[in-house]
Amino acid sequence: MDGRDWKKFLLPYEQAVEELKVKFKTLRGELKSREEYAPIEFVTGRVKKISSVLEKAKRLSVPMDQLESGIEDIAGIRIMCQFVEDTESLAELIRSRQDMSVVYEKDYITNKKPSGYRSFHIIIEYPVQTALGMKKILAEVQIRTLAMNFWATIEHSLNYKYKEQLPVEVRARLSKAAEAAYQLDQEMSSIRGEIVASQRMFEDNSNLINRVLSNIQELYFYHRVREAAQFQLRFNEIWETEEGLSDLSADIEAAISRAKKGDNN
């Protein structure tokens, strides 16, 4: 394949990565606004470089005319989660989607790789609508916690630097670090309930702050300048207290409703 052929070959993979990134980011936003908690922290994606496709094809003895079926991660998506439990919920969400189908799964969370690597991989088949019609391609979705990602990112860059010839003592320390990352995930899971509850409270509070501030602006709109200024002063004093905020919010909403009716009391 020459440069132009590669460009054409990679086009549907590029399209798939872009679409899948948007879909999973949108899913995060939607779940956040519906349930105030999403099992997705952030999403990345990449199309494998030509050199990396060629190296992998050579390593796995995949003939050049079978790259599409022989290399499953030319299109790759990675989804980071806060907690191990989230990786399971997310896998379930992916299994239930109608715009992609699961080909198979690799559970490196339960069964870590000898290097210490942990992640849940799902190979999916994803239909891309191209100018020439629909084309189904394979893509790899890696699901991992932030701690797993931290470890894998550093291990990957060390392996890259040492060209897979990591000194024995570095390998041993990486293995210990993988165990520490695993312990961190376990520990975080055990206090997950508490963390989720406090995140929800924090979000409730920031939503309330936004509402109060925009309601104060609305009072200005109704020319209730003095009242709005008084509410602003009260806000400055109590914005950090949840109870004070709720009371203030109720008072401002009553003032808006009076203003709408043209009532001056």
Ligand SMILES: Nc1nc2c(ncn2[C@@H]2O[C@H](COP(=O)(O)OP(=O)(O)OP(=O)(O)O)[C@@H](O)[C@H]2O)c(=O)[nH]1
């Ligand atoms: N950092 C890191 N990433 C890994 C490791 N093992 C697998 N991965 C990631 O997971 C992907 C798929 O790995 P595997 O499930 O082992 O699949 P594979 O394509 O048969 O295996 P490879 O020959 O490792 O590419 C790799 O392309 C990496 O992105 C590891 O030990 N360290």
Ligand SMILES: Nc1ncnc2c1ncn2[C@@H]1O[C@H](COP(=O)(O)OP(=O)(O)OP(=O)(O)O)[C@@H](O)[C@H]1O
């Ligand atoms: N599914 C994925 N989603 C997002 N990024 C990925 C994914 N898989 C790999 N990457 C990242 O893409 C970059 C290039 O990796 P590349 O595909 O060349 O190698 P690899 O995945 O580590 O190994 P292999 O060639 O064995 O599949 C790395 O930073 C890697 O972490």
